[in-house]
Amino acid sequence: MRELERLLGSDYRPPHAQRSAVARGLPPAAYTSEAFFELECERLFARTWVFAGFVQDVAQTGDVWPTLVAGKPVMLVRSDSHTVRAFHNVCRHRGHLLVDEPCREVRKIVCPYHAWTYALTGDLLRTPNFGGAACAEVSGFERSANGLIEVRCAAWHDWVFVNLSGDAPPLGTHLNGVEARLRGLDWPSLTPVAKLETGVVRSNWKFLIENFVEPYHVPVVHTRTAAGQPLKNHEMFVDTDCFGCIVTVSDPPPHRGLADYLDMSSHYLAVFPNFILARYFPDQIGVHLNQPLGADRTRQWRAIYSTGKVPFDREKTKALIELWRRVHAEDHRATEQLQAGRASPGAADGGVLSPHWEISIAHFHDRVIACLQ
Ligand code: FES
Ligand SMILES: [Fe+2]
Incomplete structure (x- = not known):
């Protein structure tokens, strides 16, 4: 809260709480400050359903599409004909990005650094030479505990949404309003x-x-x-x-x-x-x-x-x-x-919003600030 106040100024109020005839827009820091963007990633994007990609880009089993959610690298993966999954796009060995451009119909996901290999379900399959030359095994190291980290993901028609925190209300609830429209x-x-x-x-x-x-x-x-x-x-x-x-x-x-x-x-x-x-x-x-x-x-x-x-x-x-x-x-x-x-x-001062044409922006600002508080 204090960080938000520091960035926006202690006298900033979201549109619904302003008393003037016309609402003011968000202060410049909301658009220019990396610290504000980090707050948005942490408190807004990570906690809700974020639109992250298109089903058409992961249409075939083995298609992988790298994206960003709340500033974090995530990949969408078509694991089988029915399932699109999302994983943190990072290798469990040393944290190398796994995929930096869209891939089509791969059978496995192979890390470009030391070739650790994952199934499309996220399971860790191979750790070549991890224990020494021609020795993949290390006693006490559990492959099953080192698969890709899956994140919550759901599709609606051609659109894939990701919820990093895992606890947002169901996607259907999130989309009730647009479905009705x-x-x-x-x-x-x-x-x-x-x-x-x-x-x-x-x-x-x-x-x-x-x-x-x-x-x-x-x-x-x-x-x-x-x-x-x-x-x-x-x-x-x-x-x-x-x-x-x-x-x-x-x-x-x-x-x-x-x-x-x-x-x-x-x-x-x-x-x-x-x-x-x-x-x-x-x-x-x-x-x-x-x-x-x-x-x-x-x-x-x-x-x-x-x-x-x-x-x-x-x-x-x-x-x-x-x-x-x-x-x-x-x-x-x-x-x-x-x-x-x-x-x-x-x-x-954030400029002013038309009380007729920009009520949608005022609502949007209210939503942004409510998430950040
Ligand atoms: S960082 Fe991926 S295999 Fe080493
Ligand atoms: Fe336009």
């Missing part, structure tokens, strides 16, 4: 169409979430790319676990389907802390994976899905990839400049 979606038709790595953004992870849940910037930042989604058509919502905005476009222009710009009704849904899903009517979904790398860097991916009976053809997929690359580039320019702005004394 997605009622009527034809889940069996959900088909991955493309996945873009949009790169490392020089921005704190919170700016990427905040930018997604407020439409206020849309007519300014996405002048062309979101030309068919006027600000006046947006409506904000805040449920406890799901927050964001909805845009309704009742008279779409006739060029529909070319994916040249956004002109469809859409639901922008965020689940605290880092799951982002956008539904575009009638038949498209986009999911962002924002992986915090530190206070001022976040790696981001976007997966595109079709949800209709007819999957997208190549031309439409290509057009969508181009559109989404442009949209993400526009957003990244904005979030990187929000980050850069935090160095200015003019941003020391």
Whole structure:
């Protein structure tokens, strides 16, 4: 608590406890300080369900996908046709990282340092030469007690969540809010169409979430790319676990389907802390994976899905990839400049939040602070 006060200033109050006409944003340290990021890792990311990867990246037995959860290296492993597991991505011998890039259909996980070898279930299988030349055994050393350390992991459709502390409420409870908002979606038709790595953004992870849940910037930042989604058509919502905005476009222009710009009704849904899903009517979904790398860097991916009976053809997929690359580039320019702005004394008070368009950000700040306290 004292550390939090030191970082944010003793007079900082989260939005729900502020008395002014407009709420103030989080102080700059919340975005720039590595100490604040460490607090988030320890008290926020480690204790809840964190969106960590895609089932499509571990689709076949033996697929391994390295990720980061609460700043800790974790790997997602397809152990068999039914099971995706998560393990701390570190060798039990001397702590070398086991996997530093995605692997496909491996039969075992072999440490690149001294070749200790693990099964896809995490069991330690081999410790070559550990007891001397051509002697793997050491009396008193139990292989069975030195397997990979498993962490709690669960999948929902194509999305894998990890809970490091192991004691968060069940994933289903965590996702109740977003499931309710997605009622009527034809889940069996959900088909991955493309996945873009949009790169490392020089921005704190919170700016990427905040930018997604407020439409206020849309007519300014996405002048062309979101030309068919006027600000006046947006409506904000805040449920406890799901927050964001909805845009309704009742008279779409006739060029529909070319994916040249956004002109469809859409639901922008965020689940605290880092799951982002956008539904575009009638038949498209986009999911962002924002992986915090530190206070001022976040790696981001976007997966595109079709949800209709007819999957997208190549031309439409290509057009969508181009559109989404442009949209993400526009957003990244904005979030990187929000980050850069935090160095200015003019941003020391955290700025102010629109009581209309940025209530979703106020809710998000309340959630962040509640976790850290
Ligand atoms: S650190 Fe992995 S085998 Fe030595
Ligand atoms: Fe945007």
